Amino acid sequence: MSFWDLPDKDETAANVDAFLKGQINRLARQAGCRLTDIASPDFSNPSVTRSRSNNVEEKIYKGLHAIEALQAIRYTMDKTYGLSPQILVKYYIQHEPVHAINRELLIDHDSFRKLKTKALCEFADCWNSTQEVFEWDDEDKLDLQVY
Template sequence: MELDLKKAQEFQLQFDGMEVDTIETAAKVRKFFKQDYPKLMLWAGVNASYIKSPVMSDEPRSPSFGNRAEEKISKRIYAQQTLTSVSKAIGVISEESRLILVGVYVENKDAWSMCEILGCERARYQTKKRKAENEFADAFETCCLWWRDLHVYK
C-alpha cells in the first residue's frame, strides 16, 4: 500500500490537542472486560480461555432458516470477529500488560495474586493495571474498527 502524504499529515494532526483521560479509559476497558467480553464469548460460542488460544469455527451449530436465524448467525460472526480483535490487541501490547489482562480478566486472579506474580506492592500494581488497560484501548482501537472507541478524552 502506498501512503498518501496528505492523509499521513492529517493522521499526525490527530495527536495534537488530544489528551486521554487514563483513569476513565481504564474504567471503560474494565467495563468492556466485565460486561461486554462475557457476552461476546456466549454469542461466539467460546470459553474464557479464548484469549490464550483462539480457535473458532464460523459454522453455525444447527441448520437455520429465515431472518431470525440470519440475525443469529450474523451476531455470532461479529462476536467471533470482535473476540479475534481482542486477541490481536492483547497480542501486541507489552508482555507485562498481557500478563495482567489475562490474569485479571481471563483467569480471574485477585489483586493480591497479581501483586505476587508481578513482585510489586498493591499501589504499584494498580498503576501497572491502569497502564495495561490503556495499552489495550490503544491496540483495540485499530484492531477492531467496528467497535466503539474505549478511550475517554479530556
Template sequence: MAKFKDEVANNTHRFFINKLPELLEFAGCHEDVLLSGHDFSEPKVNSSKKNSAETIVFRVDSARIMLDAVKDTLDSMNETERKVMEYCYFNHLRIFEIAIRLSCSERLVSIYKIKALKSFATRFIAMQVKNGIDEKHIFDLTKTKEVA
C-alpha cells in the first residue's frame, strides 16, 4: 500500500482502497457508476449476510447517500485532479501509466496525486454535509493524529 508523508493524503488513499469498495458493495453497484451519470435512486439490495431487512435497507440507503457525496466531490474537482483520481483509483493505473496519459513526468503525477487526495478530503466534508449525512457519520479525512 502506498505511504504518503502527508496524513490527510494517507487517510484519503485508505478511504479509496478500503471504504469505497465496501460502500459500492452495499449499494450493489460497480465503481464505474461514480464516473458516469448513474442515478442511485433505485439501489439493488444484495447481501448474503443474515441481517434484518431494515438494517440492509438502511445500509444500502446510507451507502447510496455517501456514494452521491463521493461522486459530487469528484465532479467538483479541477480536471487534472479528477483525472488523476480516476486513473489511479478507478482505472487502477500506476504512476508511470498516468504520466503517459497526462503527458507529464512521474514526479509531477505524484505531486498531482497528493494534491488531489488532499483536495478530495477537504471537499468531501462539505459534500457530505450538503447531501444530508448526519454529523456523526461524516468521514473526516482531514483529521490527523495529535502528536503528544
C-alpha cells in the first residue's frame, strides 16, 4: 500500500458503521453510563493511572477505559466537518431515526445516505490521529480505513 492510495469509501464507511454500532453500546454498558452523557474530553486534566489489585478495582479500571474509549469516539466525531459531527452524534449516540435527523438538519431524504457515508469516511480519517492524542498502545490501535 502506498501513501498515496485512497481508501475505498464504501467499504471504509461500512467498516466504520460496524465499528460504531458494535462498540458504542458495548462500551456504554461496560462504563455504566448513558451515551448522552458522553462528551469530548477535556485535555487540560491529565489522566490518572490506577493500580489493579482486586475485582472491584479491575471493574473500575475497565469502566474508566470504556469511558475513555467513548470519549475518543465522541472526540473523533467532533473532529469531522460540516454536518458530519451532527449526523454521527444523532445517529450513533442519540439513536435518532433518519427522518428526524433529516428534518432537524434540513437534509433531503435522498442526500442522507451520501452525507452519512461522507461522515463515516471522515471519522475513519480522524480516528488515527485520535488514537495518537489518547496515547494508546500500538496493540490497541485500530485502522478503520479499507483500501
